Amino acid sequence: MADPSSYRPAPGQVPDSPGVYRFRDEHRRVIYVGKAKSLRQRLANYFQDVAGLHPRTATMVTTAASVEWTVVSTEVEALQLEYSWIKEYDPRFNVKYRDDKSYPSLAVTLGEEYPRVQVMRGPKKKGVRYFGPYAHAWAIRETVDLMLRVFPVRTCSAGVFKRSAQIGRPCLLGYIGKCSAPCVGRITPEDHRELAEEFCDFMAGRTGTYLSRLEKRMHEAAEEMEYEKAARLRDDIGALRRAMEKNAVVLADATDADLIAVAEDELEAAVQIFHVRGGRVRGQRGWVTDKVEAVDTAGLVEHALQQLYGEEHGEGVPKEVLVPALPEDSAAVAQWLAEHRGSQVSLRIPQRGDKKDLMETVRRNAVQSLALHKTKRASDLTTRSRALEEIAEALELDSAPLRIECFDISHLQGDDVVASMVVFEDGLARKSEYRRFQVKGRVGDTQVWHGAGQDDVRSMHEVVSRRFRRYLQEKLKTGEWSPEDGDDPRPEDDGRPKRFAYPPQLVVVDGGRPQVEAAQRALTELGVDDVAVCGLAKRLEEVWLPGEDDPVVLPRTSEGLYLLQRVRDEAHRFAIQYQRNKRGKRLKAGPLDDVPGLGESRKLALIKHFGSVKKLRQATIDQICEVPGIGRKTAETVAVALARAAPAAPAVNTATGEIIEDETPAPAGTSAERGTEQ
Numbered sequence: 001m002a003d004p005s006s007y008r009p010a011p012g013q014v015p016d017s018p019g020v021y022r023f024r025d026e027h028r029r030v031i032y033v034g035k036a037k038s039l040r041q042r043l044a045n046y047f048q049d050v051a052g053l054h055p056r057t058a059t060m061v062t063t064a065a066s067v068e069w070t071v072v073s074t075e076v077e078a079l080q081l082e083y084s085w086i087k088e089y090d091p092r093f094n095v096k097y098r099d100d101k102s103y104p105s106l107a108v109t110l111g112e113e114y115p116r117v118q119v120m121r122g123p124k125k126k127g128v129r130y131f132g133p134y135a136h137a138w139a140i141r142e143t144v145d146l147m148l149r150v151f152p153v154r155t156c157s158a159g160v161f162k163r164s165a166q167i168g169r170p171c172l173l174g175y176i177g178k179c180s181a182p183c184v185g186r187i188t189p190e191d192h193r194e195l196a197e198e199f200c201d202f203m204a205g206r207t208g209t210y211l212s213r214l215e216k217r218m219h220e221a222a223e224e225m226e227y228e229k230a231a232r233l234r235d236d237i238g239a240l241r242r243a244m245e246k247n248a249v250v251l252a253d254a255t256d257a258d259l260i261a262v263a264e265d266e267l268e269a270a271v272q273i274f275h276v277r278g279g280r281v282r283g284q285r286g287w288v289t290d291k292v293e294a295v296d297t298a299g300l301v302e303h304a305l306q307q308l309y310g311e312e313h314g315e316g317v318p319k320e321v322l323v324p325a326l327p328e329d330s331a332a333v334a335q336w337l338a339e340h341r342g343s344q345v346s347l348r349i350p351q352r353g354d355k356k357d358l359m360e361t362v363r364r365n366a367v368q369s370l371a372l373h374k375t376k377r378a379s380d381l382t383t384r385s386r387a388l389e390e391i392a393e394a395l396e397l398d399s400a401p402l403r404i405e406c407f408d409i410s411h412l413q414g415d416d417v418v419a420s421m422v423v424f425e426d427g428l429a430r431k432s433e434y435r436r437f438q439v440k441g442r443v444g445d446t447q448v449w450h451g452a453g454q455d456d457v458r459s460m461h462e463v464v465s466r467r468f469r470r471y472l473q474e475k476l477k478t479g480e481w482s483p484e485d486g487d488d489p490r491p492e493d494d495g496r497p498k499r500f501a502y503p504p505q506l507v508v509v510d511g512g513r514p515q516v517e518a519a520q521r522a523l524t525e526l527g528v529d530d531v532a533v534c535g536l537a538k539r540l541e542e543v544w545l546p547g548e549d550d551p552v553v554l555p556r557t558s559e560g561l562y563l564l565q566r567v568r569d570e571a572h573r574f575a576i577q578y579q580r581n582k583r584g585k586r587l588k589a590g591p592l593d594d595v596p597g598l599g600e601s602r603k604l605a606l607i608k609h610f611g612s613v614k615k616l617r618q619a620t621i622d623q624i625c626e627v628p629g630i631g632r633k634t635a636e637t638v639a640v641a642l643a644r645a646a647p648a649a650p651a652v653n654t655a656t657g658e659i660i661e662d663e664t665p666a667p668a669g670t671s672a673e674r675g676t677e678q
Contacts, residue, residue, distance in 0.1 A: 384427030390560030420575035
């Protein structure tokens, strides 16, 4: 790996003007292309201390062996040159979107003598008018089939067209009226081109005028008693309306816009685009990319705009482009788009109304696209095997960690501290093995600490200790392990130790070096020496090992890093869910919750019998015993608990001085918590 200082430009050598720069490796291959308003300021950022750079940026500058730049006059020229070089060199450290499928488009070959309507995939060709892309080719064919009744444009291939011309007989579509049969001279080239252009106008959203003209002709034919012609026009109008209904109206009529949404995590991003023409969604497409470089949402949007419109001109670029975040230099990007379109382009973030609602729909599609991509990636057996092997190699394990357990701590400003343990076996989540912990205090210490005194490091030590004490207890039962003098493998509470009978090969903690050291210390104190420990720090996706001063940085494309990230994120989700549920129950808790041995059913029975907690508090022990299932001992316990929880003074309306009596009966079937007196 190269030292960036070895190829750093001399001070004052880099101009302070807009331009585009290229990093090359030792083999002179371009590995990164970027643009800047000021080349001097931007390149200086790459040659600071490597330890202070983002891991992906650090990897790039240490892989590079030289840097060169080209000065341009404007930022718009820089944007265009950057796009051209990315297309030409395909640099490995630039974000490159890849289609999750090859989307088909409806194409009209206006460059031919007799334009043809067909389904096309792949790169766009000169002289062809495109509509879409569409999610499915069959959707295009259905639309074309409906429209050929009104616009009988040629759809056959060059071979079929030539053969029909030779034999002087059209194909089946010519006989049933869905082709004007230019192959046998039924229509002139000029009239056929006009028909194709009308087809394009209708597909572009200019539908109202054409439908009005057809309706007028239909009424005229009916008035002249040409009923067959009127019926044919009526059917044509119906066919066009059905074709229009296949594209939902989402925005005001004549609105032309592209809506772009992004869903991302630390390693990958998904982009979804809705193409709206004439107020209707005419097409949809999506990409997924690895986040090779350190890039935020605005940067992802800029890359998406470059890929979408880099080869487009004229109406291929809409009047309006709606995005979730504006690029760093949005004015230059908007000007670049305007140059491609030939007129003004509005680049903005929707703030309200139908456009914002549609943007939310596009965003949900992006989220689903990213989730589907991750699901497909995780379900592949070969990929999972490679991920486990990469983890074993990076952490220097003797074998692939077939069972991985991950721990995460969650709390709200020191309250309701909980922890989660998730299990992955053979690279897949084993949800039946997930466990939750309510953090109590220091293990093996009589001092119990609560609230703000708790911290993630101590909590991690406690939780890992409790989990492996359960494991040692199981080994003690089976005779596989005998405790040394003074060791006590008993669990801290009356749980089910058998749930923790299987040890992992790897323990992952959500956090950095302090959390890793706490987990390792817990294992060492218990004498567990056959379980590896590592931590995954969320901010930079670094893997920390016990006793190491520097983290392990896995390659961005590493399947092992992807698996560790999934394990960490699942533990975080599970912990957050438990913490929220616990906090919600605490906020809804009432005096009956403190009565030992009183379950939910008997709480409901008491509230239903007396109507409210206030009336239950006023009842005698004998009256409480009248409730089915409540014995005298339980009634006494309930009375004592309610007496202790009684309010110090009645509530008073400060405006009137009136004492407020809470006599509202609890509805049937309500929970005891809702019937609790406030």
